[in-house]
Amino acid sequence: xxxxxxxxxxxxxxxxxxxxxxxxxxxxxxxxxxxxxxxxxxxxxxxxxxxxxxxxxxxxxxxxxxxxxxxxxxxxxxxxxxxxxxxxxxxxxxxxxxxxxxxxxxxxxxxxxxxxxxxxxxxxxxxxxxxxxxxxxxxxxxxxxxxxxxxxxxxxxxxxxxxxxxxxxxxxxxxxxxxxxxxxxxxxxxxxxxxxxxxxxxxxxxxxxxxxxxxxxxxxxxxxxxxxxxxxxxxxxxxxxxxxx
Numbered sequence: 001x002x003x004x005x006x007x008x009x010x011x012x013x014x015x016x017x018x019x020x021x022x023x024x025x026x027x028x029x030x031x032x033x034x035x036x037x038x039x040x041x042x043x044x045x046x047x048x049x050x051x052x053x054x055x056x057x058x059x060x061x062x063x064x065x066x067x068x069x070x071x072x073x074x075x076x077x078x079x080x081x082x083x084x085x086x087x088x089x090x091x092x093x094x095x096x097x098x099x100x101x102x103x104x105x106x107x108x109x110x111x112x113x114x115x116x117x118x119x120x121x122x123x124x125x126x127x128x129x130x131x132x133x134x135x136x137x138x139x140x141x142x143x144x145x146x147x148x149x150x151x152x153x154x155x156x157x158x159x160x161x162x163x164x165x166x167x168x169x170x171x172x173x174x175x176x177x178x179x180x181x182x183x184x185x186x187x188x189x190x191x192x193x194x195x196x197x198x199x200x201x202x203x204x205x206x207x208x209x210x211x212x213x214x215x216x217x218x219x220x221x222x223x224x225x226x227x228x229x230x231x232x233x234x235x236x237x238x239x240x241x242x243x244x245x
Contacts, residue, residue, distance in 0.1 A: 013236050015059045020229035022052035027222030057104040060097055067094035081140045089133035092126050099123035121211075128207035131200050138197045141243075142186060149182045195231050196243040202228035 029045040032038040071090035077083040099122045106114040187194040202224040208214040209221060235242040 011059045011062075013233070015056055016229055016232040016236060018052045018056045018059070020226060020233065022049050022056065023222045023225030023229060025049035025052065025222075026218050027226060030217065030219040030222055054104075054107060057100055057107065060100055061104065064094050064097040064101070067091070067097060082137055085133045085137040085140065089130045089137070092130040092133065096123050096126035096130060099126060124207050124210045128204075128211060131203050131207065134196070134200045135204075138193065138200060138243075141190075141193055142183065142197075145186045145190070146179075146182055149186065153178075153182075192235075192241050192243040195235060195241055199228045199231040199235075202231075 025045040025048050029042045029049070033042050067090045071087050071094065074083060074086035074090055077086065099119050102111070102114060102119050103116065103123065105111040106116055106119075187197070205216055205221050205224040209216050
């Protein structure tokens with residue numbers, strides 16, 4: 001099984017390139033679709049987008065096993081919150097890949113009677129749940145770092161106040177400004193966490209629109225998908241920038 005996972009891992013870079021192309025086509029076709037002299041180009045871009053989407057479905061056929069192995073690994077993590085979030089996320093993604101494989105069978109004509117809207121809705125729900133769990137893990141990573149930063153700042157503040165003979169009651173907290181400053185410093189000093197957060201937030205645009213939770217348009221989805229794909233390519237090219245799972 002481990003050998004199979006290593007083999008499917010080699011397809012991830014190709015999938016990210018296809019994904020970047022797919023969302024670039026979506027974004028470009030949205031930007032020029034209202035121009036009368038660009039109708040043929042828009043049609044070609046949409047055809048290329050569809051081809052990229054179909055190709056990606058084929059690349060993802062073996063990812064069910066990869067997601068299950070990742071779930072098994074994350075179940076052994078020592079910390080409770082990351083263990084629960086990542087294990088549930090990988091299991092949700094495995095269900096997404098199952099739905100995706102069923103949709104692929106329909107798209108190539110092997111199972112033409114499959115109810116596409118129903119399976120697409122299930123796939124989107126599983127993907128959405130996976131993203132929410134990933135974001136919960138990201139927030140956990142941020143929150144404990146915020147607590148550490150706040151504690152260190154409090155210790156420094158107390159030392160300063162004692163040295164200058166000023167009472168703690170005379171110090172005013174800057175509240176939101178302090179929180180944002182600490183958050184900025186944490187994300188700045190932890191590029192893998194920042195990139196993972198950006199990627200998960202960008203990936204939310206598609207499911208939110210499909211499920212009717214927050215409607216956007218093809219331009220927003222295309223831009224977010226392209227940005228997410230570029231982050232994915234970056235983390236594959238530079239593994240030290242990928243948040244440990």
